Amino acid sequence: MPDRHPQERNLLVIGQSHVAAVRAAAKTHREAFPDEPRTRVIHTLEEVHAPEFVNVVDGDYSAAAFGAKLRAAIEDQVARHDPIVASVVGGKVHNVLALLRHPRPFDFLLPEEHGPPFDQGAELIPVALVRAALQARLAPDFARLRMLREIAGPFIQIESPPPVRDEAFIAERAEKAFRDRAQGEIAAAGAGVRWRMWRLSSRLLREAVEGLGGRYLPAPAAAQDKQGFLRLDFAADPTHGNEAYGALLIRAIEAA
Amino acid sequence: MAEHPYRSLPDSAFWRRSVVAEGAAVDPVAGGFLAIARNDKVATAGSCFAQHVARHLAASGFNYLVTESAHPIVPEAAARAAGYGVYSARYGNIYTTLQLVQLFDRAYGRFEPVEDVWAAPDGKGVVDPFRPTIQPGGFASEAEMRADRAQHLHRVREMFETLDILVFTLGLTEAWISAIDGAAFPLCPGVAGGQFDPDRHLFRNLRVAEVREQIGAFADRLRSVNPAARIVLTVSPVPLAATASGNHVLPAATYSKSVLRAAAQEAAEDIEGVFYFPSYEIITGPQARGRFFAEDLREVTEEGVEHVMRVFLRHAAGVESPVPPAEKRREGADSFTARMAEWVETMCDEAMLDPDA
Numbered sequence: 001m002p003d004r005h006p007q008e009r010n011l012l013v014i015g016q017s018h019v020a021a022v023r024a025a026a027k028t029h030r031e032a033f034p035d036e037p038r039t040r041v042i043h044t045l046e047e048v049h050a051p052e053f054v055n056v057v058d059g060d061y062s063a064a065a066f067g068a069k070l071r072a073a074i075e076d077q078v079a080r081h082d083p084i085v086a087s088v089v090g091g092k093v094h095n096v097l098a099l100l101r102h103p104r105p106f107d108f109l110l111p112e113e114h115g116p117p118f119d120q121g122a123e124l125i126p127v128a129l130v131r132a133a134l135q136a137r138l139a140p141d142f143a144r145l146r147m148l149r150e151i152a153g154p155f156i157q158i159e160s161p162p163p164v165r166d167e168a169f170i171a172e173r174a175e176k177a178f179r180d181r182a183q184g185e186i187a188a189a190g191a192g193v194r195w196r197m198w199r200l201s202s203r204l205l206r207e208a209v210e211g212l213g214g215r216y217l218p219a220p221a222a223a224q225d226k227q228g229f230l231r232l233d234f235a236a237d238p239t240h241g242n243e244a245y246g247a248l249l250i251r252a253i254e255a256a
Numbered sequence: 257m258a259e260h261p262y263r264s265l266p267d268s269a270f271w272r273r274s275v276v277a278e279g280a281a282v283d284p285v286a287g288g289f290l291a292i293a294r295n296d297k298v299a300t301a302g303s304c305f306a307q308h309v310a311r312h313l314a315a316s317g318f319n320y321l322v323t324e325s326a327h328p329i330v331p332e333a334a335a336r337a338a339g340y341g342v343y344s345a346r347y348g349n350i351y352t353t354l355q356l357v358q359l360f361d362r363a364y365g366r367f368e369p370v371e372d373v374w375a376a377p378d379g380k381g382v383v384d385p386f387r388p389t390i391q392p393g394g395f396a397s398e399a400e401m402r403a404d405r406a407q408h409l410h411r412v413r414e415m416f417e418t419l420d421i422l423v424f425t426l427g428l429t430e431a432w433i434s435a436i437d438g439a440a441f442p443l444c445p446g447v448a449g450g451q452f453d454p455d456r457h458l459f460r461n462l463r464v465a466e467v468r469e470q471i472g473a474f475a476d477r478l479r480s481v482n483p484a485a486r487i488v489l490t491v492s493p494v495p496l497a498a499t500a501s502g503n504h505v506l507p508a509a510t511y512s513k514s515v516l517r518a519a520a521q522e523a524a525e526d527i528e529g530v531f532y533f534p535s536y537e538i539i540t541g542p543q544a545r546g547r548f549f550a551e552d553l554r555e556v557t558e559e560g561v562e563h564v565m566r567v568f569l570r571h572a573a574g575v576e577s578p579v580p581p582a583e584k585r586r587e588g589a590d591s592f593t594a595r596m597a598e599w600v601e602t603m604c605d606e607a608m609l610d611p612d613a
Contacts, residue, residue: 017603096597097329103592106327109400124403125327127396132334174599237603 010081011039011253014074014148015088018160019043021236021246022088028243029250039250040081042073044089044144049073053143061143066151074151085152086253087209089144091160093137094201095239097130098194099163100174101187113199116192116227127200134201142208149212156256157209158249159202159219161241163194165229170238188238195228217256220248280544281563285571290488290531292572296420297321299344303351303427305492305535305556307342312565313423316575320344321419324411328590339390344419345411348387351428352462353470353519354440355386360477362386363412369439373398374450383449385441394449417481425535426516427492429462430500430508444500459500461511467519468526475527486529488572489520493539494554513540535564 007029013022019041026039044052049070055063066074077083107122108130118124148155164170167188174186188194206216223234223245236242241249257263267273268286275282292298299321300310314320324345326335339346350356361367374383376394382401383394387408395401432444435458446452462470471489478485491513499508517536524532539548539560546553548560556564569575 092600095600096593099600100596102327102329104327106329109397109403111396111400118403123327124400124407125330126338126391126400126404128391128393129326129330129334129338132331133329136331136334173603239600239603 005251005254007033007036007039007250007254009254010037010083011086011250012042012074012077012081012083012152013039013086013088013249013253014042014044014152014155015090016043016045016092017240018088018091021241021243022249023246024243025246025250029247038081040077040083042070042077044070053140059139061139064140064143064147066144066147071147071151074148078152084253084256085148085155086249087145087148087155087157087214088160088249089148089157090138090141090201090205091239093134093141094160094194094197095163096137097133098189098197099170099238101189105189107190107193108196108200110196110199113196115195115199116190119190119192122190122193130197130200131204134197134204138201138204138208141205145205145208145212145214149214154213154215155209156215156217156253157205158217158252159205160198161235161239161245162219162224162228162230163191163198164232164235164238165191165225165227166232167191169232169235173238191229215256217252220245220252223248275541275543278543280547282538282541282543283567283570284534284537284541285567289533289571290421290486292318292421294573295319297418298421298423299323299415299419300423300425301343301347301350301356302423302425302490303492303494304349305427305490305494306349306423306425308556308561309423309425309490309535309565309568310343312561312569314341316565316569318573321415323415323418324408329593337392339387345415346387346390346408347412348390349427349442350424351442352431352440353426353467353474354431354433354460354462355442356424357470357474357477358440359386359412360416360474363409363416364477364481367437367439369434370436371434371439371450371456373401374445376449385439385445385450388441388443388448388450413481416478416485419482419485421486421488422478423488423490423533425490425492426467426520427494428496429467429512429515430496431460431462432500433458433460461501462515464515464518464522467515468522471519471523471530472527475523475530486531487527488531488533489524490533491516491520491536493536493548493556493560497554533568535568538564538567 013019022039023041030038051067052070053064054067055065105122106125107119108125108127109118110127170188171186209216223231225231234241234245297319298313300306321344322341326340339348347359350359358367371385374385376383381394381396382398384390384401384405395404432441433439435456444452445457475487495509496505496512499505501508520532524530539556548557550557
């Protein structure tokens with residue numbers, strides 16, 4: 001029996017892999033309380049909606065639009081259930097850049113936020129250039145947010161899960177993934193650079209969402225330790241929240 | 257027919273035979289010149305014309321030395337805009353010989369200028385006064401600027417200590433210096449950060465003897481850490497954009513280039529292992545009839561740059577047909593991040609293994 005929080009409204013949560021936590025929590029809730037409003041999810045990359053995008057030219061997403069099937073799926077959900085629409089788009093790029101220790105270890109200084117200390121053995125990259133690195137790779141996510149606003153109107157964007165602090169938790173899973181490849185030593189990036197990359201990515205997504213008239217919800221504080229890292233009891237893997245995390249997201253969306 | 261010294265001189269000694277006859281295609285290198293081997297590490301620095309030299313050297317298959325490269329995660333366009341790959345290290349344009357000497361001294365802790373941080377023009381960040389345009393928009397904080405500068409100067413030391421040849425393009429004689437300690441700024445305070453204060457910022461127009469002395473001082477310093485280093489001096493053919501000398505900008509530009517040209521000649525004649533290459537003459541000589549200048553009468557056309565580099569590589573390396581620089585992608589593509597993307601993607605797929613909701 002899940003923690004009892006009666007669901008008052010239908011929710012529609014759109015995104016990619018981070019919808020998994022929401023989907024799992026929604027399923028458990030629905031099975032326990034089948035008569036209550038529901039949380040539904042759309043994973044934009046699922047085959048049933050393909051192609052996700054049209055009008056992407058040589059990696060340029062400036063004119064990108066959702067494919068017809070994906071657009072129809074979102075429109076159908078909105079029309080049938082009048083849900084609160086939320087997005088968990090984003091959340092991959094900062095991990096691509098900074099989850100594991102780069103062969104040229106790097107770190108950066110993030111103004112106005114106090115996090116773990118700078119990795120003294122790392123190369124400094126000016127934050128403006130880290131921002132450029134994130135922005136370039138976030139282009140598909142920015143296009144997703146733009147399309148979501150166009151189809152569903154103002155929506156709520158939920159910040160991606162914070163990084164986990166435990167480097168062994170990450171390295172153990174990385175070693176399994178990279179076992180068959182000659183990658184050299186596999187190590188998690190320092191907690192500081194992982195935390196800062198997440199914060200900077202969140203800033204960029206927040207700017208984009210607020211520029212579209214949407215609301216931005218920070219990751220649930222209940223899932224974070226005192227320094228803002230994801231507690232392991234809310235982690236499914238090094239980059240995703242688990243079902244309990246998904247349940248927190250559902251409550252946060254309803255309360256927003 | 258009476259004998260005299262001119263009778264035995266080669267064609268290159270005669271204007272009609274070597275300049276009028278050759279026109280814009282003139283090859284004005286005569287006598288001995290530097291020889292670059294394929295494995296010689298060649299570094300560049302100087303005024304903006306030096307960027308062209310760097311670009312062509314990098315594209316010509318030579319061992320172009322870059323000790324300060326952008327991190328592979330940084331997109332190429334952003335890295336270029338931030339001055340990575342423009343020169344061998346991220347010092348931006350070094351217009352005067354005074355700056356060059358002070359760069360060495362700052363890199364080795366011999367000189368710590370008092371005025372060493374400026375507010376960015378928009379007031380939101382800070383600027384390194386000794387490379388004020390290196391970070392578009394300025395650094396985000398003073399801490400970031402100082403950390404980046406320390407890293408930069410480390411790379412500058414590495415460059416000085418490992419290069420075989422430094423190609424330095426002399427650009428200006430006009431300089432703005434600190435009244436406190438003589439620190440030379442590449443740009444007048446207030447132009448790209450900082451605030452101009454006539455009590456703290458003094459105008460200097462260097463003279464031939466000063467420039468010559470500074471070239472010698474730099475050569476001594478360089479050889480104190482790298483005894484075999486050779487230096488190629490060129491003078492930028494790009495005229496002054498503006499002068500603070502009180503003269504008309506045209507004679508001011510002539511003065512500036514004349515001083516640099518004369519000092520370079522003296523240094524090449526006086527100092528072993530220092531060479532002069534006449535890119536200035538190739539571009540600005542009357543034989544070119546101005547064809548190598550762009551519409552603004554300052555910038556050098558690609559045709560002019562290619563001719564300069566063709567002559568340079570012919571004499572320095574015996575290369576007759578250098579390959580024009582293509583849009584060369586940055587080396588060291590980030591295969592690590594590509595593998596990371598694959599793994600994160602895998603985790604994303606696994607997160608979706610139970611879609612039954």
